Amino acid sequence: MRELLRDRVYIRYWLAVVTSFLGDGIAKVTVIFVAADLTDSPALFIAAIVIAQLLPSGVLGTFIGPLVDRMSPRVLLVGADLARVVIVLAMIFAVDSAWLLVVLIFLEGLGKAVFETARMAAIPKVVGKHSIPVAIALFQSTVQALNLAGPLLGGFLILVAGVKLAFVVNAVTFVVSALLLGSIAVLKEATVTAAGPGQYWSSLRTGVTGVLSIGSLRLVAWAMVPVMLAIGLFTTNVNTQLLAGFDLPAFEFGLAQAMLGGGAIVGAFLGPALVRRLSLTGLLAGAVALFAVSLLVLWPIDDRWPGSGLALVCAWCALVGLGMSLVQVPVANILLRDLPEDLRGRGIALLNAVMINFSIVGVLLGGVVANAIGAAASIVLTGVVLLPPALVLLSRSRTEKKNLAPAADTEAGVPR
Known part of the structure; x- marks a missing residue:
């Protein structure tokens, strides 16, 4: 990680x-704040805003892939x-219209979908293949911190x-980002896979x-369906559990949320060491x-709550x-390891679309399930649903090890 932090190109990136x-986080929280005051159904509009920012990556994400493979990452x-x-500055003139703000946050989410796909596909260009696990870990820990800092x-x-x-400040963040990215020459070259709009x-x-x-990519796509459903369900119900189930006051609720982010940051930093020691499937x-x-x-x-105290929560x-x-660490490494360069943009866009679509479905299902059986029971049930895919992945990992062992023996001259 020290090598990356001394790399001026990577630092600019x-x-x-x-x-x-940061701009994405500021945009979302500001639009939520404005829209909540404009309507009699703030919960409906907050849900609409959250989904509107995610929807472009899910519904349109697959269609962004060919552009990433055909165009310069710097241009995108x-x-x-x-x-x-332009979009966030337009929001200044839409502060009296909740639905217009929803449309604009959808367009902002479309810009984010293009940015995120191009950003991830460009990682090998910026850091080289040997530094991909460290770069992914640093990005993931940064994103987790920004998920707290942006709002x-x-x-x-x-x-x-x-x-x-x-x-206005939101718009400035995107200007700064554009200036920094525009100065990185290594992002200028595109991976051209086809010519002509036809x-x-x-x-x-x-x-x-x-x-x-x-x-390996089929396996990731299959495995991430229940995982992203689970993440969506958990995201919907964790706040209900903390506020209603555990009845946490404001400060303790904020502390619990901070611990969620802290655990995610620790997981991101552990990623490179685990990637070196374990197979990605394992x-x-x-x-x-x-x-x-x-x-x-x-x-x-x-x-046992509240007898066990805040520390347990x-x-x-x-x-x-x-x-x-930790789930995100092997997924990102498998994508960048196994996707051929000429398919990288399309592959990242396709698999991101699968994951985001199912996370949205999980968010929508979360409220329904929680209303039927309660927030705590829905979270526990989600854990039960995740056990079968974990066992299948473990079995696949063991099979891969068995298949690799004879090949390793043969290369070393050991008779099979």
């Missing part, structure tokens, strides 16, 4: 991503930032400067078939199992954050 992600990244400058900064700006100035649909089809022909199996167990242990914790939150974060 990292700072650009930090400021761009800078273009996505500058487009969001906090947005709330602070609204408090001290007002909504309109918050949108070949877009052919490029899209060959991308989908090419990605699905790779066994690490994915272990991470899914840990996430499942972290949800299952809510059952005894819920029964904070420990539970940290464990869940650790499990969710």
